[in-house]
Amino acid sequence: MTIAPGDAERGAHHLYLAMRDFVRSTDEALPGKFEVTKEGIVHDMMSPGGPHEVTAAHVSRRLERAMPDDLLAHNGTPDVEDESEGILRHPDVMVIAWADLDVEGSIDPRTVIAAVEVVSRSNPDNDWVAKTRDYPLIGIPVYAVFDPRTGTGAVLSDIHSTPDGPRYATRKDFVYGEDVTIADWTISTEGLPRYQPEGAAGD
Template identity: 75%
Template structure:
């Protein structure tokens, strides 16, 4: 039996909607955060306090000091591309305040940058999965801060590859160096590390 493309797309839409409904029902009852990727649901058990959240807070504050008033560093947003079947929740997203007015999930193509603080429980989600998904969603800048190692990277310059859109440029850094995210440079000095 052959499935026509329209039927296949409706099936994919149905599966995505079912996954979306499932994670919405679990958001307030199960700790951590849930995201939807091309491979299915990802559960990240990021601790609600400690080095992860202190890093998120520090990055947001540092960015907002150097960005113009109409640009914000927003935390815990939903970024969704329903046709692609992807829902991600960056730790910090850089976006124009005017692009936040519609409510609901944000269109990933309105973001200036996405920033992730690597989770101790699922580092591949940030280093592998989001490195694949964010260029697919059209996010021009993806910055990763890793409290496990005191290192990170800023990925830019989306280009086409046989495996789909990917970032062409990766600039690695170690904590203590200045980091440029989009048009703004912040210090990564004194960001907390995960303890043993």
């Protein structure tokens, strides 16, 4: 059987819509965070509270202290979505203008100034691998990763074209305790929590 390119694209779009509907139906019904990537649905099992949430809250507050009043470092809903690419993501923190947040439905990822992710213990490749592919693809210019497993992180920026699609050209690594620059704002990473050893309480 031959499938025309248009038929394949329509089929992929319908599959994405079905996955998106499933993800949205799980909101607050199942634990963890569900997102749609180029490779399908990904699930992060995150404990409520703990180092993951505390890190996101610290980063959000420190960024907002440094930013002008017309911007915020948002760590709530909604998702960012690029329907044409079949990607639905939910950054732990996104730097965005108040005006661009004031929309119905999902956020246009191209209005996001920077996305911040705190690496989950259950699925670190989602943050370190999949999102470094997805975020430049949907036009998020700066992506910062904080990893409570190791007390390290990285800021990725400067989207450029590659044979595999848009990718970040610049990566600046940091260790907890250093100052880190995310887009135009520099914040401290002092005092950010770390995950406890496996088997102990926490994320």
